[in-house]
Amino acid sequence: MLPYYKFDKIKQFYGVPHTLEYRNGYRIATALSQESGCNRVSELTKTLHDCTWMYGRVKPKPIAPFKPDFVQNDKIILTFDGFFRQKVFEPNAEQYDLIRKVKIMYFMVDDTITVVEPAYINSGYSQGRIIRRSRITKDPHRNLHLTWKDLNIGIELKMFGITFHLTDCDSFTKEFLKANGIELNDIHVPPSEPRLFKQRPVTAPVNRSVCFKNSEIRPNIGIVLSFESIRIDGKKQLHDCVPYYISYYLEDGTISVKERKHRDESFDFCPYLIKRIRVPRYSKQLINNLIVAEEESFNEQKDERDFIQPSDFVVGKEVNLLGHRFLIRDCDARTRQYYEDILKVQQGERVMIDKIRPIQLKTDIPKYIGFGTPEDSLASCKSLVPREPRKNIVRYIVNANKYLRFGCVLDSARPEDQNRQFILKYSLADGKIGINELSITNSGIQGGKYVSPQLIAKNDCFKNEPDYYTCKDLYIGAILHVNCRRFIITSADLNDYRYMQENPELFSQEAIDSVRDYLISTNCLSSNEALICSS
Template sequence: MSWELAQGLPFLPGCVFRDPTKTSFHRSQTLGYKNGFAFSQLPTVGIGGERLYENQLSQAELDELSKTGPTLTYGQAKRAPPSGFLPAYVAFDKKILRFDAYFQEDVSLSPEEPYRIRQVCIYYYLEDDTMSVFEPVVQNSGLPQGKLVRRHRVPKNDHGDHYHWKDLNRGMNLTMYGRTYRVVDCDPFTQVFLESQGIELNPPEKMVLDPYTELRQTPMHKYITPTDFDQLKQFLTYDKQVLRFYAMWDDTENIFGEKHPCIIHYYLADDTVQVRQVYKQNDGRDPFPILIKRQRLPKTFVDKKKTFPNCVLEISDQEVLEWYTAKDFAVGKSTTLLGRPFFIYDCDEFTRNFYRDKFGITDFQPVEIEKNPQEEVPQVIPPYNGFGLLEDSLQNCFSLLPKPPRKDVIKMLENDHKVLRYQVALESPNPEDRKRRFILSYFLSNDMISIYEPPVRNSGIIGGKYLRKTRVAKPGSTTENTTYYEPSDFTIGSTVEVFGHRFVITDADEYVLNYMESNAERFPAATLQSLRDHFRPRRVVKETANSDIPTLATSKQELDELIVQVQEELKLQKHLNNKNIWEAFLQCDKDGSGTLDKAKFLAVCDSLSVPTNTILLNKLIDLCSCGEDKINYHDFLRAFPS
């Protein structure tokens, strides 16, 4: 049997024939790669390359595809867009129909009103067909008003129908929950909307008013008062209207009397007068708020007996013929109130307008009041008592609660831990005090000075803190014009007076010179030059020690010139014995090295009353220095020829 015949046999056991010519049994590939990405595809042939009838199109499908060629190219044709639909909650958002209506309510147990008319507003919301009823608030009605029917769909009948805007019109009765409302009118938007929907509106009706409310609004008094003057009318017309006058109470006739500025208030509501006294700051008077309390002031009294008890009974209309009125007050006029004379010199703008409209007065020129110029008491600052700083003591003169003086914070931050140190000697007639040496420290952060005395063994003087940190004023400074010592005042050889003690500056730290040279624009040239001259010998010695080029010739020449100057200065010191000076130095130099320690050298000079605190001798000692606090006394003794 051929293969074509075998294909038509039913698929039953024993009826299947295998093609003996078939040699390929592999499956076709369904995976592939494109642009580096793996993708799957349907097989084109079956196992062994057999034809797949499941993936082939029939003739009918091919015919249909041939008819719809553009669809294969451009895809399915787009459907026409649906017609536009706008929901009601969008189309009628915030669109409300308003109707004016009223309803009649019976009133029981009231002989004055058998019924009352209550006016309401009916709102219909088009977005969801809901309704609400609102009653405007009426003052003093005594009824709970406001929202009578909350917003919801109102039932129309018992069949489940609800009110629609087509059911509303003017001139109709509308029943909601057993209460009948008479619709009389609507607003313009409601009228336009209903007419646009083809509804014919009834003519509007007049709103019915409540008879009892109208009765209450009618005046109760239907008679005419017999007089034009009515206190109630005056109170209602002139309530909170006050005339204000500026006056001066002259009390100079009495002992210790003076002129007091006052303000007179005239209350138009009840013709009462009040006088208030104007107080100034530090005028020495207790600030009582009112001089004359608000009351009616009598102008003319009835002739009364001397036995009338004024201190017991108050003044009434029987004792007074005339009271003060607004006509009795005018600018530039004097008036007497309760025995006190007041001169009115000005008034405010409201008072001017009242007199201009009421009495036709136009002259309101203010009167100049002669004021005695108050003598200014000069503030005398007491002299400085010596305790504390001048600024702290000065604050006690300005206020009862003194405040600390302000500090220069920027200066304190910039110059923190910056101290200028000087060596000073005490200038005293006692020979023992001349040998004492002190260290003066000047603090740049707050311009304070402290003095410390280094302790010396076996000197008989306890060293330590001589002066704590404080600001030292220059001699001749006053409390009003205070000048303090500054770094520019400290030169080599200058004298500093500290609370009665005089100190002579003999030496300084090298930091002082470096600081002044770095800030040369802030210090005088003389101060800077004195420090340079003082430190020049030391710098020459250092440069000589650190360099290989000798400078002995320059130093010797300078030394010779300085010795000549010192000898001329020592001629004035006639009490010095040159022979004793030579012998003292030779005895101290026991090893014969020709040098002595600087401390020992200065001690010998002080014992012989040699004025080492002078500028020339200080320069000579510096030139005789040979490093490490050693001094070559042979060069120094050349200034004292034996």
């Protein structure tokens, strides 16, 4: 290696000594240092004892990223248990305070507080969120708000006119407050409500099985006797009476009467005529207060013969249930088997009655008032949710983009309408007719669309059931009434005549001849071509 191209590993300072330097923008002269670049003993000693040559450099400690307060305090909630008193005024009792327990939650992220009352069943008052999440003012004069340092067990907080007493807090809140140097007070026990110690009468539910012995109940659990019947009405015949299903539950001797529903019935449907109860045999004595009588009957252990029994249901006979007369028509196979095995009674055959005729209500279709089409108005009369009238999809697909065009003029006595020319366009896909007016120079009338495509009804038809113009009504010389205007067809094109020849069943012979004669007179069709087309 050439001289002076050798690198000294011990030497670390290669700077040249100097006496002039800048400090804070000022030029300052300094004394020349006696130590040169490679003669510094301190540098040499430091280099010789540097462990980084053998073990490497020590990794610096990572600097923790900066986190703002709203990130550090996010999802930190301090929860306290508390209560507040509410005055209760009862006319027939002493005045007492209602103790309402709440949860007070403090959100560290924005110093807001919310108060929520847990829901209790049958409390008698509305529960839930009492105070929405908001900042609570502590001193309005100095504009100070409550912070987490102001919260502790045993203190009172007055928020929006309500005084809350803090009684306890959760474990996380205790650890957080202790870690921040706040000493917690002793846990307070909330006072009990005076109304809980009042002896109020509690009505016990009626046990329907107390009047039966256990030996009678166990075999009859889940056994139901089903009967098919009709409700007898003196003003109606049997085939006009409403059918019902009568169910007798052997478990507790209760009876339910349910109406049978038919789709074609037009009267109001009532699911249950009689809900599941015990029906007394002499119902007139208990008809004014049936519930009280039923409770008394169970408590006093009345005789079972006072209530309807399975032996009272016989096919072909009547039974009176709470003043309603029912004719038993039939019963199911399981019920017949029960009567034969247990009661030793043979049920009769099914009572045949003429087919029950549903009540047919005649609905009058209202008159068409002019809004929309008659088909749309009729659909709103048939159902609550109107449906779009059905369309002939096959006709639309076969005749898509096929039109018949005719020339027409206005049948009017006004002189300004004598020279007006129109083109009538008939759509073979949906039968709609559109009329466009030809523009004539210096006529003073702007041409364009005159009648938008629509179904046009004839002048002498019934509005509720309109008769629309079809292709049969379009020929040379025909008169069409469109929106109180009379149009006379005066011309046709060659395409119309060819379509008439291909579909002669859709047009009369007079219509075909009129179009053919017009085309021959205008030299659009020769007589030989007309003979070929007709053949």
